[in-house]
Amino acid sequence: MPEAPRRRIDVTTLRGLAHPLRVQLYDALVTYGPATATMLAERFAESTGSTSYHLRQLAKHGFVEEDPTRGAGRERYWRAYPGGTELDSYELSGGGSGEAARLVVDEFRRVQSARLGHWLSAGYLQVPREWGQATVNSTAHLRLRVDELAALSNDLVAVLDAWHERTDGREPEGGDDARIVEVQVHTFPVAGQDLP
Structure with missing residues (x-):
C-alpha cells in the first residue's frame, strides 16, 4: 500500500491548527492513535464539548478524520489524517501568519519536550529494563x-x-x-x- 503524502500546512490550513488545544489533540491522535472526544477530554482535562468542537475544526482543515472502523452508534472515533504534516515556518512567517506559525511550532515543541523530559526524569523507571536499555540518548x-x-x-x-x-x-x-x-x-x- 503506497504511503499517504505529507500534508503541507499553508496559510489557510494553519488557521485550523493555530490553537494550543488543537495542536495537543492532533499530537495525541498522531502519537497514541484513534480516540473519541470523550477520551481526549479526559486526557486533557477539558469538556467533551470543547474537544468535540476542536476536533471538528481540525477535520474541517484536513488534519483529522472520523475513523469508520471504530465505534458504534453515537460513539465517534477520530484519527489523524494519514501521511502526517509538514510546516515551513519560513514560508509562513509573512502575511500576518507568522504569529500563528510560531504558536503551532512552539506548542508542538512543548508537548514533544514534555514527553522527552518525562522519560529522562523518571519514565525509564516505569518500563522493564530491556526497554530502557534499548533506547539511546x-x-x-x-x-x-x-x-x-x-x-x-x-x-x-x-x-x-x-x-x-x-x-x-x-x-x-x-x-x-x-x-x-x-x-x-x-x-x-x-x-x-x-x-x-
Whole structure:
C-alpha cells in the first residue's frame, strides 16, 4: 500500500491548527492513535464539548478524520489524517501568519519536550529494563555544508518513514508487546556561530 503524502500546512490550513488545544489533540491522535472526544477530554482535562468542537475544526482543515472502523452508534472515533504534516515556518512567517506559525511550532515543541523530559526524569523507571536499555540518548556535532545538512535530514526522515511503513497497522492493544516509541530527531545549525 503506497504511503499517504505529507500534508503541507499553508496559510489557510494553519488557521485550523493555530490553537494550543488543537495542536495537543492532533499530537495525541498522531502519537497514541484513534480516540473519541470523550477520551481526549479526559486526557486533557477539558469538556467533551470543547474537544468535540476542536476536533471538528481540525477535520474541517484536513488534519483529522472520523475513523469508520471504530465505534458504534453515537460513539465517534477520530484519527489523524494519514501521511502526517509538514510546516515551513519560513514560508509562513509573512502575511500576518507568522504569529500563528510560531504558536503551532512552539506548542508542538512543548508537548514533544514534555514527553522527552518525562522519560529522562523518571519514565525509564516505569518500563522493564530491556526497554530502557534499548533506547539511546545521543548528540553528535558535525561540520556540514548546507547541502550535506539537507541530505542528512532527508536520510533521517527516510529511515523513520521506512520504519513507519514497516510497523503501520499495529494496534496498541494487539498483545504483541509493542509499545509506542517516540523518536525525536533534530537537525539544526548550532547558535552562536557566523552563518553565511
